[in-house]
Amino acid sequence: MKYFLKRLPFLLTFTILIVAFIVRVDNITQPLIDPFSWGEAHTAMIAENFYRLNSNPFYPQVSLGGIIPNYQARDLPIVGYLSSLIYLFTDQQDWVGRAVAIVFGLWGVFAFYNLVLNVWDRQHAILGAALLALLPGAIAVDRSFLPDPAMVALVSTSLWMLALYLKQGRELFLILFGITGFLGVATKLVGIICLLPVSYVTISVLRHKRDINQSTLKLDHNHQQNYNPFALVAFTIFIIQAAFLYQLWARYIASSKPGNYLIGAENWIWHDGFNIWFSQQYFIPQLWNILINQFWSLPILVLMLLGLVLPYKQITQKGDTPYSQTVIQWIFHWWLLGGMLYYAVGAKELVNHPWSLHVLSPIVAALSARGIIAVLAYWSSMLKLPSSASTVAVIPISLILICLLSFSNKPALASLYLPQARSSYEMGLKLKSMTAPEDLLVTLGHVMDDPTAIYYSQRRGWTFPSVNTGRVWNQFPDNEQDAIKAFNNLQIQGAGWLAIAGERKQDFWTHHLALVEHINKTCHFEYKDNESELVIYSIPPASDPQKAVNNEFYF
Secondary structure, three states, rough: OOOHHHHHHHHHHHHHHHHHHHHHHHOOOOOOOOOHHHHHHHHHHHHHHHHHOOOOOOEEEEEOOOOOOOOOOOOOOOOOOOHHHHHHOOOOOHHHHHHHHHHHHHHHHHHHHHHHHHOOHHHHHHHHHHEEEEEEEHHHHHOOOOOOOHHHHHHHHHHHHHHHHHHHHHHHHHHHHHHHHHHHHHHHHHHHHHHHHHHHHHHHHHHHHHHHHHOOOOHHHHOOOOHHHHHHHHHHHHHHHHHHHHHHHHHHOOOOOOOOOOHHHHHHHHHOOHHHHHHHHHHHHHHHHHHHHHHHHHHHHHHHHHHHHHOOOOOOOEEEEEEEEHHHOHHHHHHHHHHHHHHHHHHHHHHHOOOHHHHHHHHHHHHHHHHHHHHHHHHHHOOOOOOOHHHHHHHHHHHHOOOOOOOOOOHHHHOOOOOOOOOHHHHHHHHHOOOOOOOOOEEEOOOOOOOOOHHHHEEEEOOOOOOOOOOOOOOOOHHHHHHHHHHHHHHHEEEEEEEEEEHHHHHHHHHHHHHHHHHHHOOOEEEEEOOOOOEEEEOOOOOOOOOOOOOOOOO
16 A cells, blocks of 8 residues: 555656547547648648758748748747658658647646646646646647647746756756757747746846855755856856847748748737737737637636635745745746736737647646645635645545546537638648649638648648738738739749639628639639539739630639
8 A cells, every 4th residue: 555655646647648648649630620720731831841842950941932942930840840750751641740749748748747846746746737638728739730839848848957957956957958948949939938937046046146145144954055056047048049049040041032021920019019909909808718718718717816826835844945946936927927928019929829828838737736726725724624634635636626627628629629721621632633743822711821721732832812011911901902913923923823712702702803803804713612612713824814714603
């Protein structure tokens, strides 16, 4: 019995990882047609171009923008590059990208468990890991072909290494803290929010070192500093500088093509201005809908709030807690503050690309676990239970509660598996069968600006209207003549095919009649699917435009 109790934490942790694997590997062969298709198609394009064209990891490119390479390196392409290496053995398969993301997701759960273990204690670590394993948003993102699972895993590992360094002072942990911190921030820009808790800890221990040097205080054994504050400062600066330099590199190669721009540049507040964002209520209604109905749930948010405001118990007995541990136990509060500051300038980025909210999943899991333990401790004190009994019961009761919460979140998880991009997927497959490899395509997918059809066609081309920093991503130009000029410009650049999904029937066939008339006069009708209402045209060369014949019968 004693042996079993001794091994119980390991068994629980192993079980949590197994459960996390099972729920993430479900439907792993699903094409990239779920609600995250926009981001997945971009990541998959990068992997495809590594595999088929250029394997240099510092020159990731997407298949958008015509023949000239369209380099997009805002995110360090770890997931895409690893997937392209596996393609050498499996050929190009969507499940490979999902599998790479799942591996990072599982490591993220494990790293998070160890982070909480070193910040708080084992109870919080087990419950927090269980929550992270079962949060609907975490499950959905961790099985998606996206950079976010790698980013969360790397920043969690970096903070774990930071906690270990503060405890043990080993240089290896400091080096791993710096490397994983840089990789995490470079893998996805939103990972930069972890620099706020890192900076807080670094500045705090440096100030503590100064205070000790200025006093005659002699520290006892429990309060001895094993770490070097100045080395910690140096590695923190390294993370910040390296991430900044990589972003400069991303901007440089993105501007290497005339007219190109960095993806997402239009999502920051300085692009639209404060007035526009305030007129849209700072996107809070959209954020609330995502958090409540998809990513987490109202009960989870309530538990997180309780964990945020309720006081923390001492890690050891009063008076024995080293200063470094007192500082590190607030790391999730500062992580959350970093997320709030990021939202202040990048709210549009987060609501347009909701998978980016995954960076907050560890915070939600940790603080919710703290909320559960605090509530159970309050109940046990009200019932006047012995402290030993309440301590033994807290984990099984909490796990049962987590399972109930997970069951209630099944509809939210199901919504994140819906094949919303199926029409774009089928459009891409049809274009692949109708076109030659050198043909350039123009697509209007199920959602404007979604490149899923381009990816599955295995061709190069454009979404229409092509994205630029002067246009809202999901709207046509206000002036229809501008849309016609944009289409003519693509024709001049060599576009040979135009495909329009059935979902565009209302906003295209009904509200853009001048553009429709122009297309009918300059292009050839080639195909229509009566069930999905997919329509495909061929576009004559701009040097010899021909009028189409009998194009009016299908709409």
